[in-house]
Amino acid sequence: MNTTVFTTFWLIVLARIIDVTLDTIRTVAIVQGRRMFSASLGFFQAVVYISAIAKVLLNIDHPIYILAYGLGFASGTFLGITIETRLAFGHQLVSFITYKGVAFAEALRKSGYRLAEVKGHARDGDLTIVYVQIPRRQTQKLIRDAGAIDDDCFCLVNDVRVARFPLPLRRR
Numbered sequence: 001m002n003t004t005v006f007t008t009f010w011l012i013v014l015a016r017i018i019d020v021t022l023d024t025i026r027t028v029a030i031v032q033g034r035r036m037f038s039a040s041l042g043f044f045q046a047v048v049y050i051s052a053i054a055k056v057l058l059n060i061d062h063p064i065y066i067l068a069y070g071l072g073f074a075s076g077t078f079l080g081i082t083i084e085t086r087l088a089f090g091h092q093l094v095s096f097i098t099y100k101g102v103a104f105a106e107a108l109r110k111s112g113y114r115l116a117e118v119k120g121h122a123r124d125g126d127l128t129i130v131y132v133q134i135p136r137r138q139t140q141k142l143i144r145d146a147g148a149i150d151d152d153c154f155c156l157v158n159d160v161r162v163a164r165f166p167l168p169l170r171r172r
Contacts, residue, residue, distance in 0.1 A: 005064065008055065008062075012055055013072040015048050015052035015055075016075070017072050018048050019052060020080055021079045022080070024081060025080055029089065031161075032090045056068075088135070090159060090160070091133055091134065091159075092157050093133050094156070094158075095131050095156040095158075096150075097127055097128075097129050097155075099125065099127050099150075099152070100128075104130060104153065105128065108130065114132070117129070117131075118130075118131070133160065
């Protein structure tokens with residue numbers, strides 16, 4: 001393999017890593033309704049994609065470039081997910097179902113969490129559902145804190161797209 005083919009191989013890999021990483025982050029931004037951010041990422045992602053695919057197709061006589069394309073795609077997928085997880089855009093709604101009701105909710109409040117409680121009844125007795133809306137990057141800490149209070153609580157996590165934040169809560 002000569003120097004040109006070797007260099008082109010790694011440029012294709014790098015271009016695909018950049019392209020797919022941007023595309024992965026852009027997809028999450030679209031789901032969260034971040035229009036301008038998504039559009040900006042889409043522009044750069046498209047330019048890099050066209051450059052990479054053109055290089056592969058114009059040099060199809062070098063099958064090694066097809067491998068570079070695939071390697072870059074796989075690496076970009078992994079890197080994109082890793083970066084998006086670290087950025088942790090958006091909010092999540094964490095729901096806890098617990099039989100420790102008031103004590104559970106008070107302990108979370110003392111830890112600084114804003115929450116709402118709903119009383120319920122299940123086959124096994126009275127329970128409480130505690131809802132906490134929280135920035136996504138704080139979700140794992142919340143779950144650890146809740147587990148320390150009640151290791152038997154059931155936890156559900158949902159991504160949310162907030163229409164208006166913070167919600168004004170008014171007493172009537």
